[in-house]
Amino acid sequence: MARTLKFVYSMILFLSLFLVANGVDYIKIFCIDVADCPKDLYPLLYKCIYNKCIVFTRIPFPFDWI
Numbered sequence: 001m002a003r004t005l006k007f008v009y010s011m012i013l014f015l016s017l018f019l020v021a022n023g024v025d026y027i028k029i030f031c032i033d034v035a036d037c038p039k040d041l042y043p044l045l046y047k048c049i050y051n052k053c054i055v056f057t058r059i060p061f062p063f064d065w066i
Contacts (some may be wrong), residue, residue, distance in 0.1 A: 030052060036053070037053035043057055043058055044056070
């Protein structure tokens with residue numbers, strides 16, 4: 001009984017990882033212009049492409065602080 005509960009519990013945790021990872025794609029912000037998208041948060045950059053705000057990640061150059 002306890003072994004079955006542990007298995008079910010571990011499967012729920014394992015499957016929830018996929019639900020969380022796929023949940024990011026369901027957030028859609030519609031736009032007409034770049035001004036309609038959220039403001040830049042440093043690692044994230046929003047662009048209006050095909051009337052949807054698409055998120056890009058900025059990868060800083062290693063010597064960007066110099």
